Amino acid sequence: MTVTMNTDSGFGSGNEEGAIADVLNGFALTSGLRRRKRGERRDDPDDGREATGEQESREAASSSPAEPTDVVWPGEEDHDRSWTGEEQFVSAEPIPVEPVAPPPAAEETGFVRPYAITGGRxxxxxxxxxxxxxxxxxxxxxxxxxxxxxxxxxxxxxxxxxxxxxxxxxxxxxxxxxxxxxxxxxxxxxxxxxxxxxxxxxxxxxxxxxxxxxxxxxx
Amino acid sequence: MDSVGFKAPRQAAPKTMTSAKIVVAGGFGAGKTTFVGSVSEIVPLTTEAMMTDASTGIDDTAATPNKSTTTVAMDFGRVSLDEDLILYLFGTPGQERFWFMWDDLVRGAIGAVVLADTRRLADSFAPIDFFEDRGLPYIVGVNTFDGVLQHDLNDVREALSIDESIPLVRCDARQRESTKQTLITMVEYAMQQWLAVRGAATPNPVG
Missing domain, CATH: 1.10.10 (Arc Repressor Mutant, subunit A)
Incomplete structure (x- = not known):
């Protein structure tokens, strides 16, 4: 076999198209999937996605159990929140959402384009x-x-x-x-x-x- | 509220860390992962690359036209050799159509160990060709499953058509000591090659 190789492998042209939708999708997915550090404080309430309580409950409400893509584990969020005093009033009461089963391994999430989490870069x-x-x-x-x-x-x-x-x-x-x-x-x-x-x-x-x-x- | 940070632990870790890489090649079932696992301090991990990363237009995707992001996995292990020196062992992805990964693998590598299974010697041809083409020093480890060497090493050398100077050793991929010796042989050989190619630039050659 003739070996013709790209010396700069690993940096090829990826899927730049449709990046925004994918990115949003990717954020929602990965933030649920990969949230593993419970002790980490989430500090900035003004910072966009799912940082405020309202947004969260909205997200949580809109995610049906059949769609495990948009997982906001409420218990965990509350736990996180309790570390930062400022937002207590928002989440003083646990948001009553039925527990969503965490999505199993990577195969289930294959539909998210891998470069979505890099913004298509x-x-x-x-x-x-x-x-x-x-x-x-x-x-x-x-x-x-x-x-x-x-x-x-x-x-x-x-x-x-x-x-x-x-x-x-x-x-x-x-x-x-x-x-x-x-x-x-x-x-x-x-x-x-x-x-x-x-x-x-x-x-x-x-x-x-x-x-x-x-x-x-x-x- | 701005910048709530956490205190990063002030570690005694040395400021500069160095890493090195050795490639472990061989056909499917030749014992690559076993070899890596026998010296690795971690259970061999798997990392993936997508075909779209590098192979578009290079790799032949005609066989799978509807699959745009085939992933290829490779196993690797880690051996800490010193406080500031870590050696990584990378097993090559088996299938030849995933060869686009091999560029990443050989770039900057010390050398390669080609694990040969004497029952399927032909599987070793492709990696050997590749390393020779790239000028990466390699040795051949004849994996003796169950400690039994099926063939005379000279016959194996002849069958592989490799130069006399290239070390051909027998090894048992399951044995840490055997793997270690194989790696030592490989590094020694790589150093000899280095000196041979670049002249005795270093005062005290080892080997």
Whole structure:
């Protein structure tokens, strides 16, 4: 077989069309699906989607149990809310919504175009190799990111994690993970560590091999 | 209300972290995931890429015309070699039509281990061709299932038509020690190759 390869793989042209609808769809879906950090405070009530109580109840009401795409788990929201005093009056009473079964794994959600959560963008601003390490910035106070995926990235990368690991944890394709990581780095949430790529710096690559060799021998 | 943040724990983690990558190739069932899992400190994870990421117009999608986002999965593991050094082992996606992923895999990799199953040696041809084409150092590990080597290693070398200089070792993918030795052989070979190609630029060559 002839091997014709795109050297810049992973950044190809994606589905840019119909982005807005998809994005909205994606937000609703992923915010329900991937909300895993209960202790995280959601701080900014003015910030768009499902941050205010009214919006939430509206969303909750409109989501029928048969459509698990728009999951707002009320119990969890209330729990979150109790951390931030300001909004107490909105959610003092639990919103009476029948519990919606959390959507099972990824197959169920296949209809959301993967690049929806990146707003249809497919390009990353950093050279993110599979093994490139990412770590959460060591700043004293970091803003809590709005996007759930960024929260997950920050959580994961408290100890350095590779791009591949982040993609696996987020359960998104590599190309999507690259854009998300790139965004997180642009907003100063995470640091992208330098990757010793093959031909760029011969010395560095050789030294890396030496270190790997002695590391393996110590195992 | 603005900027309610959380305190990121001040970690003692070193400022700069380094990572390296080794590719583990081989046909379906050759033991790639077993190999990776035997040294990995994590249960091998799976990451995916979509065909639309890279392969549009390159990969032959004629067989599946209605499927625009076929995903391809690859398993990988992690080995922390030092406080600031992590080695990742990436198993290649088996099917040849997913070769677009291989560019990502080989870019910057130290080298590759081709796991050969002597019952299906032909499965090793494609990865070997690819690595030779890309100039990525590779060694061949003949996976001895149940500790039984079915064929003489020289016969295997001949069947694979690989150069004398390329290490051909037997390994048991289930055994951590065996996997470790195979990886050591691979890195040593990659360093020799590096020196051979670039001249003895480094004062104390290892190998």
């Amino acid at each position: 497919t390009k990353a601003n950093y050279p993110l190799e599979l093994e490139t390490l990412i770590s959460t910035r060591d700043a004293a106070v970091l803003p809590v990111p709005d996007q759930v995926e960024h929260q997950v990235i920050m959580e994961e990368c408290r100890t350095p994690r590779s791009v591949a690991e982040i993609a696996a944890v987020l359960q998104v394709p590599l190309g999507v993970a690259r854009v998300l990581i790139s965004d997180a780095a642009d907003t100063g949430l995470v640091t992208v560590h330098r990757t010793v790529a093959g031909s760029e710096n011969a010395e560095a690559h050789f030294m890396l091999m030496e270190r790997v060799l002695s590391g393996l021998r110590r195992l």
